[in-house]
Amino acid sequence: MPKSSLTAGWASDSPTPAQLKELFAQIASGRITGAGLQSFLRGGAVATGGRITSFDIESQLNRWVLCYREEFKIACDLSGVKIPEHRNGFDRLVVVINDPAITTEQVFQRSKERFGGRASKWTVGVLDKTIDPDREIRNPNRDGTYVIWVRNNREADGEYRNKSANDIQRDRVNSTTLLERELLGLDYHRTTGEGEHLDCSSITLCAGSRCADGSVPYAYWFDGRLRVGRFYPDHAYVVLGVREVVSIRK
Numbered sequence: 001m002p003k004s005s006l007t008a009g010w011a012s013d014s015p016t017p018a019q020l021k022e023l024f025a026q027i028a029s030g031r032i033t034g035a036g037l038q039s040f041l042r043g044g045a046v047a048t049g050g051r052i053t054s055f056d057i058e059s060q061l062n063r064w065v066l067c068y069r070e071e072f073k074i075a076c077d078l079s080g081v082k083i084p085e086h087r088n089g090f091d092r093l094v095v096v097i098n099d100p101a102i103t104t105e106q107v108f109q110r111s112k113e114r115f116g117g118r119a120s121k122w123t124v125g126v127l128d129k130t131i132d133p134d135r136e137i138r139n140p141n142r143d144g145t146y147v148i149w150v151r152n153n154r155e156a157d158g159e160y161r162n163k164s165a166n167d168i169q170r171d172r173v174n175s176t177t178l179l180e181r182e183l184l185g186l187d188y189h190r191t192t193g194e195g196e197h198l199d200c201s202s203i204t205l206c207a208g209s210r211c212a213d214g215s216v217p218y219a220y221w222f223d224g225r226l227r228v229g230r231f232y233p234d235h236a237y238v239v240l241g242v243r244e245v246v247s248i249r250k
Helices: 017-029 034-041 054-072 104-114 165-170 178-191
Strands: 092-096 119-121 146-150 203-205 216-222 225-231
Touching: 054 092, 054 104, 054 178, 092 178, 104 119, 104 178, 104 225, 146 178, 178 216, 178 225
Parallel strands: 119 225
Antiparallel strands: 092 146, 203 216, 216 225
């Protein structure tokens, strides 16, 4: 994948003839199914026999370049970013950049604005002041810009429902932080034609983050708004689940 093409391609311009040729060839050969193409159009990658191509990765990185430019007025260069090894079923990239404007609070406020003011949180204060950065599994201020893979699902992962944050930690499940879930929700809203939302019938427990008091943040869409709250770490419910992550381990 040419580095020079990562910040100028499908997201900011038209797809190149070579990109279109590859896509159509994979469709014609049956390597890309209708479901796979739908996943791609909704922001995910196109897996061919469980394999993600450089074409898929490039188009997703370009999508995030466009997202940061349009939503936060940030010009980011992702040419040197490291991509975790792909795992079958984890087809959507989330890019978290290290920039003073990309905080948990700022992304919440931008999401609220994009959602027409329909968002609420448990605190009137700044979200970042309630979250303990030293207990977050990933943090861009500490780790720099990074990329993760998640499943391209609207709802939280079914296999981790009815598990508490303590259960998730005990089972060593790599899961999203609140910031990652916010960015994923923003990206999902941008890439769905009708501006759909994540977690309309589930609650994503952001077990990759912990608040200073030990509680664990969550996010979901209920009664026409994004709701960000927190649970005690031993709370478990049928509708509550994490989103597993594939990342580069530090």
